[in-house]
Amino acid sequence: MNQIDIAAPRTTEDAWLKAAYDVLTESGVEAVKIMPLAKRLGLTRSGFYWHFEDRDALLDAMIRHWEDKNTGNLVMQCEAFAENICEAVFNLFDCWLDDNLFDSRLDLAIRNWARNDAALQRRLNQADQRRKTAMQEMFVRFGYDPNEAEVRALTMIYTQIGYISLGVSEPPDQRFARMPDYVEVFTGHKPTRADIQRFRARHKAVDA
CATH class of the missing domain: 1.10.10.60 (Homeodomain-like)
Incomplete structure (x- = not known):
């Protein structure tokens, strides 16, 4: 579709x-x-x-759009080519910076909606499982033990859900400055200067 x-x-x-x-x-x-x-x-x-056909059809179209855009693009970014795990996580971080890849407002609205809609909650659970699996497999691809990969994936998921739920707003320069440190926390490896420069360049960020 x-x-x-x-x-x-x-x-x-x-x-x-x-x-x-x-x-x-x-x-x-x-x-x-x-x-x-x-x-x-x-x-x-x-x-x-x-x-x-009716209001339910409209609501289902929005849910399908959310599934295709947010979960589909997140999985795509996890599967994108990367030379190392730091670059792979930077690929994922593109979702948090590009509304064309991931719509945080829509994700929050879906989560709030699912609190009172059991059928949607099941679809949300499936989406979260798909996201977790993609992140976990990303770590496994670079040599992490599956159990460790799962914990690291969950840490990233819970962090981003918290960011969205709390409505965290940061100046772009501050957010870019922190992202290499987030990569190190999530992966256990310090990204190289080349990793950071490639990430910043594609987002047209000025090097610090």
Whole structure:
């Protein structure tokens, strides 16, 4: 299934999804209702049914978008080529810096929604397991014992969930300055200057 670019709607269907995303991340799933969305878009309620069977179909489309974007891209970054474990973790860190790869606001909204939706909680658990497995396999690929790899993967997952849940906001320079230290904490290895420069260059960060 092609991913929907929620940030830049091109069709009416995408416009409904973008509006639903905005409401979900601002006010929670209870506020995602057809008539208010229609008013928000300046469209008719009947127009909604050209694209979605009902509200549940719209909600499921958002969940599938979240699964494809956040979990799919995180797994892709874990599997990306890297010469060493530090570079591999920097590849993963791209998710935390690029909204096109990983949408933190959407991830938080899904987690909050799942607290009162058992079916979604099961899908969230599956997504978290898929993410953990990808991170664990990334460490195993570079020679870590599977048990140690699992603990390191969980440490990264819990750290990022905490970042998202607490709404941590840092100046970009401060965040970039800390990331090599995070890599060392997560991997047990100090990244080389070349590792750091490649990471900063692709994010157009100025070297300290």
